[in-house]
Amino acid sequence: MAIRSAIPDAAVDDSGQRSVINDFSIVVATANGTGSQTSNLAILRAIYKMGIPVNGKNIFPSNIQGLPTWYHIRVSKDGYVARRENSEVLVAFNSDTAVQDLQDLPSGGICIYRDDLKGLPERTDVTMYPVPLVRLLRQTGAKGSFRDRYTNMIYVGVVARLLDIDLEKLDLALDIHFKRRRKLVDMNMEVIRMAYDWAMENLEKSDPYRVAPMNETEGQILITGNEAGGLGSIFGGVTVCTWYPITPSTSLVDAINEYLPQLRIDEETGKATYAVVQAEDELAAIGMVLGAGWVGARAMTATSGPGISLMTEFIGLGYFAELPGVVWDIQRVGPSTGLPTRTGQGDVLAAYFCGHGDTKNVVLFPGDVHECFKFGTTSFNLAEHLQTPVFVLSDLDLGMNNWLSEPFDYPEEPIIRGKVLTAEEVAEKGFKRFADIDGDGIGYRTLPGNEHPLSAYFTRGTGHNEAAVYSERSEDWLENMERLNRKLDTARDLVPAPVVDEQEDADFGIIAFGSTKFAIEEARDRLAAEGVKTSFMRLLALPLSNDVREFVEKYDRVYVVELNRDGQMHMILQTEMPDLATRLVSVAHLDGMPMTAAWLMRTLQEKEGEAA
Amino acid sequence: MAIRSAIPDAAVDDSGQRSVINDFSIVVATANGTGSQTSNLAILRAIYKMGIPVNGKNIFPSNIQGLPTWYHIRVSKDGYVARRENSEVLVAFNSDTAVQDLQDLPSGGICIYRDDLKGLPERTDVTMYPVPLVRLLRQTGAKGSFRDRYTNMIYVGVVARLLDIDLEKLDLALDIHFKRRRKLVDMNMEVIRMAYDWAMENLEKSDPYRVAPMNETEGQILITGNEAGGLGSIFGGVTVCTWYPITPSTSLVDAINEYLPQLRIDEETGKATYAVVQAEDELAAIGMVLGAGWVGARAMTATSGPGISLMTEFIGLGYFAELPGVVWDIQRVGPSTGLPTRTGQGDVLAAYFCGHGDTKNVVLFPGDVHECFKFGTTSFNLAEHLQTPVFVLSDLDLGMNNWLSEPFDYPEEPIIRGKVLTAEEVAEKGFKRFADIDGDGIGYRTLPGNEHPLSAYFTRGTGHNEAAVYSERSEDWLENMERLNRKLDTARDLVPAPVVDEQEDADFGIIAFGSTKFAIEEARDRLAAEGVKTSFMRLLALPLSNDVREFVEKYDRVYVVELNRDGQMHMILQTEMPDLATRLVSVAHLDGMPMTAAWLMRTLQEKEGEAA
Amino acid sequence: MTSRRQRTNSLGLTKADYNARPTTLCQGCGHNSISSQIINVAFELGIEQHKMIKLSGIGCSSKSPAYFLGGTHGFNALHGRMPSVATGALMGNHQLQAIGVSGDGDSGSIGMGQFKHVMRRNLRLVYIVENNGVYGLTKGQFSATADMGQFLKYAGLNELPPIDLCMEAIVAGCGFVARSFSGDAKQVRELLKAALSYEGTALLDIISPCVTFNNDESSTKSYPYGRLHEVQLHDISFVPKLDEIEIDDYQPGTMKEVEMHDGSQILLRKLEEDYDPTDRMGALHRLQWAQEKQEFITGLIYYDNSRQALSKVMNMIDEPLGTLPNEKIRPSKEKLDQVMENLI
């Protein structure tokens, strides 16, 4: 099983020229806070408007201005969207990193660089395209902060020329970006055109990389996981959303704040059917969620690792007092403050066992923007049905980057409010808050405001009996905790089942979750092309549903692939299937970057070598 | 393997009377806040001053006054100190619980009760001793709050008479309790004697239970685990102790506060060599610990489950920024506020994995008061040597109850301050905070105040390189996290090794930790008596040392015994030894009460039955 | 037994209907008196229990909601975190009237941040601090409201200055700030009634002695001290909007009437000549002065109803959010398609 070279084989096109079409990556190196995001998104959008599958990943620093940022654009005719280890096209516009950036450029690649960069290494194995930035800038007449913005438009023009990006599509991209404010669009297009023209005249294209129109993105939307999650929550019926800003979760609540007024103002009264509260911290944010859940609201918050740590005490309360609530954790790299602008999957244990004493929480793992949208409904339904906090673990890569996707269908999953008794039902059947009438571990609850005098009870984090009365009796404690375990078992059947793709006579199995799916799918295709057959189970939730066992039983080796150091999901799988523990092989790695297919292939190959 | 009856076989003594000597339990049922603790401790002390091994356990409610409290005294000539399921001698002085208390009395037992109790069940299989409380109280002439206290002394007198407790020893016990304030002692002894005399005249002893002097407790001390831990910390060199009150940890800091002025005032200056700060909450308490650890102090805090949850974010910082600090967690029953006055071992996962991202912490498990004392030094040494937060997981049973013990030896373990560079050493060798010079994962640190200009560095929870400079580079992150893992491996060799007691040809192994050791030892003795051989490994720490694997490899079945619902240690053991996972059988149970040998035997028997 | 007709209120309920489980607090604990007054007030005002919620943190004080208004849903939250839970509950259902009970440790120590921020937000919440200067439930440590220089058997000498929760509330933007004494039943009642009519967060800082750990007369939080030293700023009475107001002995300049949003009135018969509870600076001044002189002033210390309750500020629909029908909380397919259209 050989690993393919990172650079796709160049083909020879009709004109007899060696060419690589729609299958390469671009990396744009700039400093943040200069507006380069606008330029990068314009390139991304223009390519996708040309019908070509494309994906953008922003590798940005944890500050506001002036530190290195890399924007990776993967153009892939086959629709692969995972990160690639190398980019063939480098736009070296950041003097602080240019030397290293150029060193990292693979042989055969091209480097578009501002010609005032000093001390660049000599490389004869790549094509160098210098851009006389200062002169071109002078031509624009830009002053002050415009200099930065126009700098970025200049590389757009040059890239467009060199890669054959359609100027019309660039115009369209900017038009979308600037929300039809034509003046802005025109000003920027002017610079782009100027640079384009300059490049046309002055740069001789001598490399194989270019794009060519396809028809693969028609009708697709471009959206981040956080926007999708925010929209999903709105269509899932969120009524109370509380939060405290933290990267990379902030844009999820931003999306909610943006869309709510347009989607959820009551038409009759013109009033809000929702409340969004910026809390003073995460302790307050989760406290509000549980308070709101208690009175019946579909309540949520969004945060990241440090916020989860701070919420631990409240999550334990939510688990034990059986309060619904949804917590989106857009994972970044921990422990501690860690790398706030890098991606990972390190909060699996923190979420699943969040709380002291014996707690186990329901956790969902969306793997793409579709699932982010979908789980907006699913998470609330589970939280209300199971009367417990539900985590949704996304990550920075999925959450903050833009993904091409089919538009979202209207949710099929109905809004389910769980076992809530009305006053009439209390009158009819009586009410014992924690009685396990249905044998599924889930009691019936009443909401404050219920007029029946027997509906009132006291919610608490202290020991209680079936009737919700304070109790220190051993039997009450035991029964209650056993019922909570039963409830978790009920959850196994309710949570979304894993997505399975099995190949007959597969050499081994792979289990993973979340956004690593893109790298895994690509790696599987490439392995298959080399004759290695694999089966893939993508977990969508904890607790594990029972089909996980069946899957593992089928394979001698099941690789558990995840973006963390300790193999956290691997641990959980082992403890739930001790008899199969030795089949489960951990493939865990965390360096802050999204997983690549190449890394995964290499690692699987090594491990398979060891196993052989 | 039959389980023995809870009541020890009665023997026939010299005088031909059936008698059970020094081998039974007493339970005193009262309400809290009435001063009954003084009476119960007096009984306990008097018995131990008679040379008889004895243990007392207070089962008290989470309020201040008026709710049911049970004080269990186990008298055991063989020195067993675990809780027993039944007590043969009931002192029924709480009208709220008397009916149930009497129902729980095993056949053949005796009930000493106030004769104003209403509606007691008729039982012919037990001996009833009514006490005319009101009349006796009137005789004392007690008024106001004295009525409560004397009520309690009255049962002391009756119990003393019926069980043959030496009045001299009771006098001695009160003398100790009241710190030689003879007037108080005499007032109370007068009531005791009065009740004793009344019982002598009016109650005919017709049951077998009594105590008789032995010589088994000579020179032993009576101490709680929390006092031992507090003292241990003082001899371990604590300099900064911060805390926020929470049951059942408060008395640990109380002991520190009590002993520090007598042990650690600097003799020359009369000033304090320590600082104890009551923080505004647990977040602040742990923040102070880490700040103090950073400047070189041996800093600690004590808390319980809810406090651990609140400390999660800071513990992650301590782990990642590599700051020493000690956190005593005197475990109570969780999740959430749970049962604040009941015991358990439910914080194993919460402590070991405390923090989001990939964290793993060092955790110590004292099993008796000796180890509580000892770990006062060990915990600080590990924290400073490993530059990381160290948990000490005790529990309410061990921490708050009084235990007979040999006096503590002066610590053999020297005070170790870890790898701290002086200004001279920095000048000589240079300084790179996180360089792994010794290959053990532990860098050298400098303390603020170090005069060498190169000694200063910036401590942070964000990504950093070897030189402690902020870094978002993937390689730096990876290297650093791998080094932290190496450090954890180093810890495996440094933490106290498990205590092992193996029997040849043992039928199975047992792994446990903490205060369950008493029930386990008793159960093993009783099993041995029935021909069942067992080997026992008591873990003293996480991460696991390497001998754990060796132990498990020897037995087909290893029962992992713990006081929680989810078998938390069992999970950790499984994940660390997947190849042996199926040998590890979880024996987990949590109802708030200390474990009993009888329960354990029953459970092991069942499981062995299943295995057979 | 003779069956005496029991007094009933406007709803035909007896006072006993407002009881809950028997208290497990110490006999004589100030907190119990406050619970009684809550029961009295609810009975007298004819409150419908299901229209209320009661919340608390952790502590002896925070247990008390279990001992009043058994027909009201209650939430015993975490130590210091009642305010956030109350905020969430009142966002989820702003029709409910909320009583939050906390302690001085619960609000002044661990809960300081949430205390300040709930005051800023101004939800419709009666926030009662049962202030005894001590941690009752954990047996006698000093809380942040204990006086500097105070000595306690358990805790020794307190060397930190006290936090004055009334001052804190005013500074944080609270518009109804009162101090009272659990031994002053009438005042507690009238303040409670007024607070329940207030359309925002109302703080009642009620000195409520801990008879077990802090009741020595040397403590400003003790019964003996309170009884001897209480200085009422005014004699307060609350007049619900429906009542005919009848003021006997009206003397000009001795009475201040405060008109509330819902039409009720607070009548203040001035005891301290020029105290004006609507003057923010004056209120701070008076508190500061009282702190320096260790004076135990009680009454309505500050009143302002210029701020709107948060639910109004947020323009929330009249119905409780928590129980809106599914049609109102899931937008239509057309709307989704529109959104998708814009993302293409």
Next chain:
Amino acid sequence: MTSRRQRTNSLGLTKADYNARPTTLCQGCGHNSISSQIINVAFELGIEQHKMIKLSGIGCSSKSPAYFLGGTHGFNALHGRMPSVATGALMGNHQLQAIGVSGDGDSGSIGMGQFKHVMRRNLRLVYIVENNGVYGLTKGQFSATADMGQFLKYAGLNELPPIDLCMEAIVAGCGFVARSFSGDAKQVRELLKAALSYEGTALLDIISPCVTFNNDESSTKSYPYGRLHEVQLHDISFVPKLDEIEIDDYQPGTMKEVEMHDGSQILLRKLEEDYDPTDRMGALHRLQWAQEKQEFITGLIYYDNSRQALSKVMNMIDEPLGTLPNEKIRPSKEKLDQVMENLI
């Protein structure tokens, strides 16, 4: 290049010796000016860097300790938790002089509780809030010090009243409370010097504009607003204890001298006639007034040195606890035996 002799201070160090890593904050950020003033002051006072520590929470502001005094140990803690870490550090070594840097979000939102309690404890800490009314690092949300009614592009309209950290500090017991403006370099410097001489916690609430997210002139936390509206209460100068004091133009009644514990003096040339920073009530009053009138007052708002630093209150041994030799921290065998004896 010509080698000009660089100015050196009493330790023979140049100003550059007080630099640290280059800033990564935005160009023009107010926080950078404050860092510069810290460097200037340390240079001018001839501070030995190893005798200090610098601490912070999380935020743009909290990054700044990485950009001054490179020879000083630093601790970048958690969001809102600098005070507790500083407290621990100063318990472990009370010989150190501590500068804590925080932001308005860091101190006023998530850190409110720790802010209040560190003020109560009164450790020797210069507590600087780099106050820009906004969350810089998370890109422009309102913080708790933002003005009511303010509008921001990102965050919309702020509908909550601002928290005034000076008022909060005074109410909590802080004895050195100042407000300044990062655009007023001289005042920042003099206040910093005085704060460093203060034997307790000194709060410097420095309005420090966020040029990226909150620098519109309509914002009271912007440069344009600050430049136009700053009202200095006095012209402040700090005179270290060794200096000969020479006051020119001395006019009776126009100058106030404040004598500090260590013999230094703060000279206040009155600009606002009857402002007396040693009058606690007056200070609260003035702040309250300024808040109502949206006046931007700067200067030493409150000064009181009657409270002792915590290490004195706790009667701590002179040497730092953290580095006491083992003999001093482990009691003798005899002492253990004695304790054991008493437990038998």
